[in-house]
Amino acid sequence: ASLLSSANGTFNNGITNQGRLDIASTALTMGGSLAGAGSTSLLSGSAVILNTSASSYSGAWDIKSGASASMTAASNIGSGSMNLDGSLVLQTSASGDYTWNNVLTGAGMLSVTLASDDDKFAFTGSTGTAYRGTLALTQGVIELAGSSDNNTRTLAKAALLVGSDVEAVITDGVNKLGNLTLEGGTLNVASVGIAGGNGGLATDYISFMDS
Numbered sequence: 001a002s003l004l005s006s007a008n009g010t011f012n013n014g015i016t017n018q019g020r021l022d023i024a025s026t027a028l029t030m031g032g033s034l035a036g037a038g039s040t041s042l043l044s045g046s047a048v049i050l051n052t053s054a055s056s057y058s059g060a061w062d063i064k065s066g067a068s069a070s071m072t073a074a075s076n077i078g079s080g081s082m083n084l085d086g087s088l089v090l091q092t093s094a095s096g097d098y099t100w101n102n103v104l105t106g107a108g109m110l111s112v113t114l115a116s117d118d119d120k121f122a123f124t125g126s127t128g129t130a131y132r133g134t135l136a137l138t139q140g141v142i143e144l145a146g147s148s149d150n151n152t153r154t155l156a157k158a159a160l161l162v163g164s165d166v167e168a169v170i171t172d173g174v175n176k177l178g179n180l181t182l183e184g185g186t187l188n189v190a191s192v193g194i195a196g197g198n199g200g201l202a203t204d205y206i207s208f209m210d211s
Contacts, residue, residue: 008025008026008027008028009027009028009029010028010029010030010031011028011029011030011031012031012032013032014034014035015032015033015034015035015036016035016036017034017035017036017037017038017039017040017057017059018036018037018038019038019039020038020039020040020041021038021039021040021041022041022043023040023041023042023043023046023048024043024045025046025047026045026046026047027047028046028047028048028049029048029049029051030048030049030050030051030052031051031052032052032053033052033053033054033056034052034053034054034057034078035054035056035057036057036058036059037057037058037059037080038059039059039060039061039062040059040060040061040062041061041062041063041064042061042062042063042064042067042068042069042086043064043067044064044065044066044086045066045067046064046067046068046069047067047068047069048067048069048070049069050069050070050071050076050077051072051076052076052077053075054075054076054077054078055075055078056078057077057078057079057080058078058079058080059078059080060080060081060082060083061077061080061081061082061083061084061102062083062085063082063083063084063085063086063087063106063108064085064086065085065086065108066086067086067087068086068087068088068089069086069088070088070089070090070091071088071089071090071091072090072091072092072093073092073093074098074100074101074102077102079101079102080102080103081102081103081104081105082102082103082104082105082106083105083106084104084105084106084107084108084109084110084131084133085106086108086109087108087109087110087111088108088109088110088111089113090110090111090112090113091112091113092113092114092115093115094115095115095116095119096115096119097114097119097120097121098112098114098119098120098122098140099121099122099123099124100121100122100123100124100127101126101127102126102127103126103127103128104123104127104128104131104154105128105130105131105132106131106132106133107132107133108133108134109133109134109135109136110133110134110135110136111138112135112136112137112138112140113137113138113139113140115139116139116140117139117140117141117165117166117167118140118141119139119140119141120140120141120142120143121137121140121141121142122142122143122150122151123150123151123153123154124150125150125153127150127154128154129153129154129156129157130157131154131157131158132157132158132178133158133159134158134159134160134161134179135154135155135158135159135160135161136161136163137160137161137162137163137166137168137185138163138164138166139165139166140165140166141166141167141168141169142160142162142166142168143168143169143170143171144168144169144170144171144173144175144177144201145170145171145172145175146173146174146175147173147174147175147176148173149172149173149175152175152176152177155177155178156176156177156178157178158177158178159177159178159179159180159181160177160179160180160181161181161183162181162182162183162184162185162186162187163183163184163185164183164184164185165185166185166186167185167186167188168185168186168187168188169188170187170188170189170200170201173200174200174201175200175201175202176202176203177201177202177203178203179203180201180203187201189201
């Protein structure tokens with residue numbers, strides 16, 4: 001195992017990881033390339049900005065409880081799985097919809113801010129159904145379209161937090177979520193009760209909060 005440890009600063013060197021990379025840093029920006037198929041762990045207490053060019057990286061990520069990271073694009077993490085027990089902030093800089101393709105597990109928080117409140121965030125079938133954390137959307141749109149919908153499947157054991165600049169749209173089917181929190185955002189159920197509409201929501205717990 002290799003340990004990348006730095007109190008602060010920017011690490012711009014390229015890394016090829018074919019084993020295990022543990023990162024322990026309180027304020028680190030990773031700005032170089034990342035390649036390989038080894039695992040990368042952010043240890044508890046770490047705070048890392050991922051500006052990496054990791055399009056050719058297929059290794060697994062493990063963000064430990066008490067660790068935090070931020071990213072702006074899918075190319076910052078590559079195609080590998082993400083176990084998230086800490087926190088990960090995704091804040092896109094370019095307008096357009098964002099699709100999360102990585103396998104997602106863990107009980108941590110994925111906080112997403114898209115460039116425009118009209119941009120859509122979506123999971124794919126590859127994301128899986130094991131995530132038990134919180135998807136906190138602060139800007140953008142998420143659609144829920146029933147039990148076979150990828151967004152609904154991913155959030156079946158997780159929580160969805162709808163921020164003030166977010167619209168959660170129920171388009172079809174019964175959508176079973178772990179928990180739902182409306183923090184100033186909009187829950188659009190326009191398809192419910194109209195001709196041909198078949199939208200619904202089921203959740204263990206729902207809360208309403210001031211934004």
